[in-house]
Every structure is written in structure tokens, then in C-alpha cells.
Amino acid sequence: MTNFLPTTREDMAQRGWEQLDFLFISGDAYVDHPSFGPAIICRLLEKYGYKVGIIAQPDWRSTNDFKRLGKPKLGILVSAGNLDSMLNKYTAAKKYRSTDNYSPGGQAGLRPERATIVYCNRIREIWKKTPLIIGGIEASLRRFAHYDFWSDSVRRSVLIDSRADLLIYGMGEKQIKDVASQLADGITIDAIRDIPGTCYRTDSIEHLWDYIEVPGYQDIVKSKADFARAFKTQYLEQDPIRGKTIVQSHGEQYIVQNPPAKPLSTLEMDEIYDLPYQRTYHPCYASSGGIPAIQEVKFSIVSHRGCYGSCSFCALYAHQGRIIQSRSQESIVHEAQTIVKLPDFKGYIHDVGGPTANFRQPACQYQADRGTCRGKQCLFPNACKSLNTNHTEYLELLRAIRKIPGIKKVFVRSGLRYDYLLAADDNEFLRELCEHHISGQLKVAPEHISPKVTQLMGKADKTTYLRFKKAYEEMNKKLGKEQYLVPYFMSSHPGAGLKEAIELAEFLRDTGYHPEQVQDFIPTPGSLSTCMYYTGINPLTGEKVYVARDFHDKRLQRALLQYRNPKNYDLVYEALTKAGREDLIGYAPKCLIRPPRNQQSASSPRQDKQGKTRRLTPSRHKPAKVKKQTR
Known part of the structure; x- marks a missing residue:
């Protein structure tokens, strides 16, 4: 018998188990490490005496795989994994990702889109009345009606579409202990309504008091202003001490969010991270090359x-x-x-x-x-x-x-x-x-330098970054160390247009930093920036916000941040001319790119340090070599 939690009937038999208390369905491969949510939840339940088994990345094309460990006694737990399943599958340009670091050998395509919903609906085909509880990052951040970037639409709460009984949001340890205890005591799932850090569906809210009702799904689909108002309340009430119950209607049903769970104490945190994790992936993945995600956190x-x-x-x-x-x-x-x-x-x-x-x-x-x-x-x-x-x-x-x-x-x-x-x-x-x-390198994230953008990002301004850069360089010089600062920047965040992207490109020119990688803003569910992206409104102030939604506009911004890359020349030239910044096209020291070949003439030579005349063409403008980065 291995020290991993059961994944097969044989594993259950070796432990002398005929039936599980809880079955955990995960969109990630099974990695028994405290950086992986399913491992934490299952190990914690195990400590408190529950029989727990895991089915990782089941084949969702039929119900067969979901039956592998049999019907559990108390309930079924479902998580899409450590990432939202749509973010896991698609890039900012809505293109398929070629790898999945949470799957065997990094293979893509082993989980469905909107995994929480798909898994739950398969389970409902088999066991219609078994308590079904969803959690993890996907469920947590889609608990209210939300904007979905990949379908470019407002979607209902994942609790509605999954037909689950209860949604645990946040990290979930306090909640799962309380839910498990009540189920074990014979309390039915539809009676579990008062646990902080959970959401549930109900046909009536007459039993509630001291709550806030936000604009419903039907309203926010029609009105972006209502969407922004709903988000503002949700955002401001996310506090475990002062936060109130929030209600949002979905047709004839309501989603009720109880206030967040109380913070874990130091003793509770120690308990969680002292559980008997195997600290690696399940042996069944060895022949596939293991699970790449473990390498970063092992x-x-x-x-x-x-x-x-x-x-x-x-x-x-x-x-x-x-x-x-x-x-x-x-x-x-x-x-x-x-x-x-x-x-x-x-x-x-x-x-x-x-x-x-x-x-x-x-x-x-x-x-x-x-x-x-x-x-x-x-x-x-x-x-x-x-x-x-x-x-x-x-x-x-x-x-x-x-x-x-x-x-x-x-x-x-x-x-x-x-x-x-x-x-x-x-x-x-x-x-x-x-x-x-x-x-050798310290990675930091100023994200942008335009005051207009950093203010919307909630980030420190350019002067703060330059102060730190100076202090960092002086400290390394004092210590006699050659260590570099690697800043990360983001393109196309709400508030960023061509003017702001050019401002950032000029900053990169002046500081001599030329990034190999740039992060395009991705409007993931639940963030303040995503609300700005969808509505064009800063929900906290009501002010209008410019948003680059067109993919070509986003490409222009991204290209400006990597203006030295010859592959980006046409895009950079288009962006500069479109913005009326032809002053940055030429041979002067402050120019970002040189003129196109058809605009060069005999009157455009330059002399090198030896006084020899030379001509430069944009296609041969090679970027300076920089150390490779990953983000």
C-alpha cells in the first residue's frame, strides 16, 4: 500500500474500505504537495477521520470514470484545479495553449472547458441526490454572475450552471471541516446555510437578515452600469470581520454568499502544512514524465x-x-x-x-x-x-x-x-x-509606468520603481555583487492606450531594458480590472476608463514594449504613425525605430566611431542580448 490517498478500488481494498466518505474530483493530476489545493483538503479530511479518495482528471466524455471509486457516503467535492480551466486552456489571444503544467508530461487537453460545470453535470447523471460541493479557484471567483472573457459574455454563477448544492470560496479548510462535520451528524446539505465562506442557492430569501442585495443576473446582462454597481458591493464586502451577506438573484433563484471565513490562526496554518504529504506526484504518472508544475514548488x-x-x-x-x-x-x-x-x-x-x-x-x-x-x-x-x-x-x-x-x-x-x-x-x-x-536576478513587477495606468492598477508610480532600482544597484555595488533587476510589464491593461504604451516604450529605451517577454492583460473572473475591461467603468469611482478590446490594438501595445524585436517593426511603425509620434521614427538617439527602407535616402547615412559611413535598415536592427526570463 502506498502512502498516497486512494485513487483506485484496489487502493481502497488495501485500506479495508468498502465505501468512501468523500470523493474528490480534480481537474489537475494528483500531486500530494501543500501547494496543491486538492491535496490540502483531502489530507485535512483524512486527519479528522474521514475516508477520502481522489479521481484526478476523469474522462468527462462519459460517466464511467466518475464511478471508479463508487458512491461516497457523505458527499462529492469538485475542483477544476489550481487554475481556472479556461485560463489553463487559452492564452490572452484566445489561442490554445500547447501545454498544461498540471497534467502528466505537460500534455494539454486532459480537462474540459469550464471543468467545474462539466464534472458536476456528469456526476448528476449518476448520483442525483448525493451532496455536491464545489470549490477551488474556478468556483471561488465565479461565484456571482461574472464577465467571461473567453465567451465575451456575462455568465451566471457557476453554482447555478453546475447544479451543485454548495460552493466553498476561499482556501476552504475551515469550511470543509464544518461541512463534513454537519453532514456526518446527519444534517442534510440543503440545511447547511450558515457557514462563513460558502454560497448556496435558494428560492426564497425571507429567512435572511442584515444582508445586501446587488443587481441580479438579468439586470447586469442588460446594463454595464448595474454590473459595475454589483461588483463594487461584492468587492467592498470581502472582509471576514465587517463583511455582510450578499444576495444576487438569478431568475427565480437567489445566490446567497455568506461573509468570508475567519482568517486561520497560526496554529491552524501549522496544522495544515504539517499534514503527511508525499511532496510529489502520484507514481502512476512516472511513465508519462511526471507533472511539470511540481518542479517550481517542490x-x-x-x-x-x-x-x-x-x-x-x-x-x-x-x-x-x-x-x-x-x-x-x-x-x-x-x-x-x-x-x-x-x-x-x-x-x-x-x-x-x-x-x-x-x-x-x-x-x-x-x-x-x-x-x-x-x-x-x-x-x-x-x-x-x-x-x-x-x-x-x-x-x-x-x-x-x-x-x-x-x-x-x-x-x-x-x-x-x-x-x-x-x-x-x-x-x-x-x-x-x-x-x-x-x-543573480531579482524579479519585480512595476507593471507599467504611466500614472494614468498605475493608478488604475493600484500600483506604485514610476518614481518609486526608480528609487528602488537605484537602491538595489547601490546595495549590490556595495556588496561587490553583479546582480540584475528584472522588471515585469503588462500591456493593454484598462486605461492603457497607444499613448501610454509609447510612454512605457520610451521608459524602456531610457533605462536600457528590453524585455523578451511581456504579459498581456487577461480579464480573469473576479478582478477589479476585469470589471473595468467589461464595463469601461472604474466601479469604485464611476469614472469612464479606456479599454483596448480589439486584438490588433493589443498587438500594437505589446509590440511597442518589444520595439527592438525586428519581427515587431511593422506593428511598431503602425502604432507610432497612428499615434502621431513620427518623431520616434528616425536616426536620432531617442528614436525607437528607423524609417522604412522606401523612405531611406542617400542623405540618411550615419558615421560609426571610426568615421566610416554606414546605412542601417530596420530589418537588420537586432535587439541587444538579454538574459532569458520566464514569468
């Missing part, structure tokens, strides 16, 4: 959850929440000692962090009692006076891990907020970061 450590950075294009506020939940240093050090013993460990901890690496503690002392400030952010547009900017505890943690025998280096690779780092009282964290925790 030797990494999650130190905390939550993020109060509140970037507009990120939906973490609605999933992990804005209140930081941290593990103890003892728990993290114990996990590092466990990693050292793994047979393929080479001495390098790839990351110690969370959504934002240096957000180890709650933003301020008030959040535990009052929750997050409604309508305000901790870092934007400026750091709050109550913000705790002390990095001492995180430094102590990194130092403790560095001392463990067998560990050569501890890297910090998860997102790092440089504006928060600059707000610290001293440079101690920056010094140790540069001295001990960087592998």
Missing part, C-alpha cells in the same frame, strides 16, 4: 497566505483575502528540514514566501478586530500611517533556514513589493536580500 515553502497589496488585476482579495495568515517559524523550519531529507534535494530552497514574499505579518494591529478598511488600501496611493513595515521577523525566519545543515542557499522568488520594502526604517532587509537570497 523545494519551496509557503510561509503565509493573503495579500493586502490589492493590485486591481489580481483576485486574491476574493480568494485568500487581504488579512495575512502566517505559519510559525518552527513549522517552517521543520518543513525545511523535511525538504533536506528528500532524495533529489540539491541544497537549494527555491522560495520562502506567499502571494507577496515580504508580507509576513498583518498590515496593522487593527485588522484582527476591525477587519480591513472599507474602500481603502494599505499601500496605495501611499503607505498607510498604521502600516507595519518592519521586516525583522521575516529576516529572522530566513536566517534560521540558512542555518539548517544541508541547505546551501535560500532564495526569495515569489512576488516582492518593493514599495513596501522602501517604507522600512532601514536597509537591513535589502542588504540581506541582495547578499543571501538572490540567484
Whole structure:
């Protein structure tokens, strides 16, 4: 018998089980590691005495695969996986992705589109009345009526289309323990209505009190203004302390969202990450080359959850929440000692962090009692006076891990907020970061530099990035290290037109940085930026926002950010002429590209340093070599 959870009838027989309590259906391959949601939920249920089995990536073309482990006693849990299934399958240009890192050997096509809905409807064909509970990132961020980029339409709550009984949003540990306990006590699924962090369907809301009703599905389909109003309420009420129950009608039914679950305590976080994970993929995938996604996280450590950075294009506020939940240093050090013993460990901890690496503690002392400030952010547009900017505890943690025998280096690779780092009282964290925790490159995400765009993104402005760049370079010079800063930028975010894209291109020219990769904005469900993209309205202010929706317009913006690439010449030329910026086409030092061949003449020569005349053509304008990046 393996130490993995059962995936076959034979596995169940070896444990002496005739029937499961819970069956977990996952859109990802089975990886028993704490970076994978299904593993956490199933291991937690196992700890509390429930019999749990997993069917990973079932063949949805028939019901046969779903019957593999039999009908469970208490309920069926369904998750599309670590990513929304549509984002997993399609790029920002709505083209098929060639690989799926959460599938055996990276093979694409092993899960359906809208996996949560498809899996649930197959299950309903087999077991019509078995309690059906959905969760994971796809269900969590599609819990209300939402804009779907891939169909370019407003879709109903996934709870309606999946015909599930209950939706768990957020990370789910508190919720699943309460749901499992009530089901085990004989309470029917339609009577489980009061658990924080859950949503349910109902025909009547007469039993509710102290709730907010937002514009319904029928209204927001017709009115983008109503969509924006509904989103604003949903966005502002996502707080476990002060948030209210939210109701949204869908025809004759209502979706009811209970307030978010309370943050996990340090003891609860330690309990979750101390479960007996095998820390690798199931052996059945070995012949297929394993599961690529494990490579990035196998030797990494999650130190905390939550993020109060509140970037507009990120939906973490609605999933992990804005209140930081941290593990103890003892728990993290114990996990590092466990990693050292793994047979393929080479001495390098790839990351110690969370959504934002240096957000180890709650933003301020008030959040535990009052929750997050409604309508305000901790870092934007400026750091709050109550913000705790002390990095001492995180430094102590990194130092403790560095001392463990067998560990050569501890890297910090998860997102790092440089504006928060600059707000610290001293440079101690920056010094140790540069001295001990960087592998030659530090990746940061200014995302854009146009004030108009960064304001809509909820990001720090250009001057803050340049201040950090200077401090970083000076610190490395002081330490005698040759380490580089790799900034990430995003094209086509709401508010960004050709003017703003050109502004960013000029910034890249002036700073001498030429990105090999650029992230196009993708309107994923649940984010503030997605609401702006669909409605053309900033829901928090009511102001109109320019949005580049045409794919060609997006290509122009993306090309400008990589203007040195010869393949982008025609697009860059079109963008500059369209924007009336022909002054950036020519031979002057500030020009982005040279004129087309048919516009060059004998009067357009240049002299090199030796005084020899030469002519340059755009097709031979080669980009400077830069180190390859991945995002």
C-alpha cells in the first residue's frame, strides 16, 4: 500500500474500505504537495477521520470514470484545479495553449472547458441526490454572475450552471471541516446555510437578515452600469470581520454568499502544512514524465497566505483575502528540514514566501478586530500611517533556514513589493536580500509606468520603481555583487492606450531594458480590472476608463514594449504613425525605430566611431542580448 490517498478500488481494498466518505474530483493530476489545493483538503479530511479518495482528471466524455471509486457516503467535492480551466486552456489571444503544467508530461487537453460545470453535470447523471460541493479557484471567483472573457459574455454563477448544492470560496479548510462535520451528524446539505465562506442557492430569501442585495443576473446582462454597481458591493464586502451577506438573484433563484471565513490562526496554518504529504506526484504518472508544475514548488515553502497589496488585476482579495495568515517559524523550519531529507534535494530552497514574499505579518494591529478598511488600501496611493513595515521577523525566519545543515542557499522568488520594502526604517532587509537570497536576478513587477495606468492598477508610480532600482544597484555595488533587476510589464491593461504604451516604450529605451517577454492583460473572473475591461467603468469611482478590446490594438501595445524585436517593426511603425509620434521614427538617439527602407535616402547615412559611413535598415536592427526570463 502506498502512502498516497486512494485513487483506485484496489487502493481502497488495501485500506479495508468498502465505501468512501468523500470523493474528490480534480481537474489537475494528483500531486500530494501543500501547494496543491486538492491535496490540502483531502489530507485535512483524512486527519479528522474521514475516508477520502481522489479521481484526478476523469474522462468527462462519459460517466464511467466518475464511478471508479463508487458512491461516497457523505458527499462529492469538485475542483477544476489550481487554475481556472479556461485560463489553463487559452492564452490572452484566445489561442490554445500547447501545454498544461498540471497534467502528466505537460500534455494539454486532459480537462474540459469550464471543468467545474462539466464534472458536476456528469456526476448528476449518476448520483442525483448525493451532496455536491464545489470549490477551488474556478468556483471561488465565479461565484456571482461574472464577465467571461473567453465567451465575451456575462455568465451566471457557476453554482447555478453546475447544479451543485454548495460552493466553498476561499482556501476552504475551515469550511470543509464544518461541512463534513454537519453532514456526518446527519444534517442534510440543503440545511447547511450558515457557514462563513460558502454560497448556496435558494428560492426564497425571507429567512435572511442584515444582508445586501446587488443587481441580479438579468439586470447586469442588460446594463454595464448595474454590473459595475454589483461588483463594487461584492468587492467592498470581502472582509471576514465587517463583511455582510450578499444576495444576487438569478431568475427565480437567489445566490446567497455568506461573509468570508475567519482568517486561520497560526496554529491552524501549522496544522495544515504539517499534514503527511508525499511532496510529489502520484507514481502512476512516472511513465508519462511526471507533472511539470511540481518542479517550481517542490523545494519551496509557503510561509503565509493573503495579500493586502490589492493590485486591481489580481483576485486574491476574493480568494485568500487581504488579512495575512502566517505559519510559525518552527513549522517552517521543520518543513525545511523535511525538504533536506528528500532524495533529489540539491541544497537549494527555491522560495520562502506567499502571494507577496515580504508580507509576513498583518498590515496593522487593527485588522484582527476591525477587519480591513472599507474602500481603502494599505499601500496605495501611499503607505498607510498604521502600516507595519518592519521586516525583522521575516529576516529572522530566513536566517534560521540558512542555518539548517544541508541547505546551501535560500532564495526569495515569489512576488516582492518593493514599495513596501522602501517604507522600512532601514536597509537591513535589502542588504540581506541582495547578499543571501538572490540567484543573480531579482524579479519585480512595476507593471507599467504611466500614472494614468498605475493608478488604475493600484500600483506604485514610476518614481518609486526608480528609487528602488537605484537602491538595489547601490546595495549590490556595495556588496561587490553583479546582480540584475528584472522588471515585469503588462500591456493593454484598462486605461492603457497607444499613448501610454509609447510612454512605457520610451521608459524602456531610457533605462536600457528590453524585455523578451511581456504579459498581456487577461480579464480573469473576479478582478477589479476585469470589471473595468467589461464595463469601461472604474466601479469604485464611476469614472469612464479606456479599454483596448480589439486584438490588433493589443498587438500594437505589446509590440511597442518589444520595439527592438525586428519581427515587431511593422506593428511598431503602425502604432507610432497612428499615434502621431513620427518623431520616434528616425536616426536620432531617442528614436525607437528607423524609417522604412522606401523612405531611406542617400542623405540618411550615419558615421560609426571610426568615421566610416554606414546605412542601417530596420530589418537588420537586432535587439541587444538579454538574459532569458520566464514569468
